[in-house]
Amino acid sequence: MSKDSLIGGALWEEYSNKVAQRMDAPIHRGEITEEEAKKLGAKLIVADFGAESCGDAVRLYWAVSPEGVIKEAKFKSFGCGTAIASSDMMAELCLGKTVSEAVKITNIDVEFAMRDAPDVPAVPPQKMHCSVMAYDVIKRAAAIYNGVDMSQYEDTDMVCECARVTLSTIKEVIRLNGLTSVEEITAYTKAGAFCKSCVRSGGHESRHFYLVDILRETLAEIERERILDANSAKDFASMSLVQKIRAVENALDRNIRPMLMMDGGNLELLDIKEDGEHIDIYIRYLGACSGCATGSTGTLYAIDGVLKEKLDPRVRVLPV
Numbered sequence: 001m002s003k004d005s006l007i008g009g010a011l012w013e014e015y016s017n018k019v020a021q022r023m024d025a026p027i028h029r030g031e032i033t034e035e036e037a038k039k040l041g042a043k044l045i046v047a048d049f050g051a052e053s054c055g056d057a058v059r060l061y062w063a064v065s066p067e068g069v070i071k072e073a074k075f076k077s078f079g080c081g082t083a084i085a086s087s088d089m090m091a092e093l094c095l096g097k098t099v100s101e102a103v104k105i106t107n108i109d110v111e112f113a114m115r116d117a118p119d120v121p122a123v124p125p126q127k128m129h130c131s132v133m134a135y136d137v138i139k140r141a142a143a144i145y146n147g148v149d150m151s152q153y154e155d156t157d158m159v160c161e162c163a164r165v166t167l168s169t170i171k172e173v174i175r176l177n178g179l180t181s182v183e184e185i186t187a188y189t190k191a192g193a194f195c196k197s198c199v200r201s202g203g204h205e206s207r208h209f210y211l212v213d214i215l216r217e218t219l220a221e222i223e224r225e226r227i228l229d230a231n232s233a234k235d236f237a238s239m240s241l242v243q244k245i246r247a248v249e250n251a252l253d254r255n256i257r258p259m260l261m262m263d264g265g266n267l268e269l270l271d272i273k274e275d276g277e278h279i280d281i282y283i284r285y286l287g288a289c290s291g292c293a294t295g296s297t298g299t300l301y302a303i304d305g306v307l308k309e310k311l312d313p314r315v316r317v318l319p320v
Helices: 010-014 017-024 034-039 081-094 107-113 125-146 167-177 182-189 211-238 241-255 257-262 298-310
Strands: 043-050 057-064 070-078 158-160 265-274 279-287 315-319
Touching: 017 081, 034 043, 043 125, 057 081, 057 125, 070 081, 081 107, 081 125, 107 125, 107 167, 107 257, 125 182, 158 167, 167 182, 167 211, 182 211, 211 241, 241 257, 241 265, 241 298, 257 265, 298 315
Parallel strands: 279 315
Antiparallel strands: 043 057, 057 070, 265 279
16 A cells, blocks of 8 residues: 555654554554463453544453563554554554553554654654544453452543553653644644643633643753753763763663663663763663674664764764
8 A cells, every 4th residue: 555545745754664564564553362372371451442533433342361471462442544554553562461561551652662763753643633542451461360340450640531642752742752742732632632621720620631741841940951951061071970971871761761662672871981082971771682783783873973962072982
């Protein structure tokens, strides 16, 4: 299926290649039967969830081992191509995780995993809400597995009840996409698109969080971090070794590790050495990253670029 036949026109350019591929040929679409689950020595979990905000629905299948590990995950999605792609990635992110780990997956994790590049959104703003179903159906499956009510897994910081968007989701969307207005938040998440009680105080229903306040506070946090990063870059050369290590770790935690961990990887800082011309930072890849071909190409360039920008242009990252 061609791009134009799926969506058409310039709008298609707002979708990542990963989304296009999963729309056209989802990897994990299908179902798991009781017999298939038994062959895996696993318990079958089937969970359904529908999004009232757009009318889409998804069914998630898990085969869970006696140790609580998700050995197989499949889905059926009843909705648009973006919902199919999001559900497919959601199922993939569940694989190999324990149920308690999978329940921490958010719709932001799903969208971020579908990006071709860390700083380019995978879908246009009006389709961002399609990944919310993935966020909710995982919690439904975990609730069924553990024999508890789904509310046990609800984020108590729910900002928009209509679109089921949480505080952490809104803050991450603002950060990842550089949003500066409430209208942009609504375009990306659907928060505030319906009853509008969560936009600002004074609506028909009182809320604990309001979009205008979240936006203002998040932008203030980003500005404080920008100033901190600027000071770190200015002072990095004169720091002690211990201070340099702390600055590098902070930059990795903020800008690199979240991306690696979504794919089951990580890295550790081994050493920092200087020769006057370069500041060599030695790292070791962990988990899935240790055997990944991009560890010496794209991933390495991304790490190197971030540390050069945040700390010192003389930084050189060397994997061991």
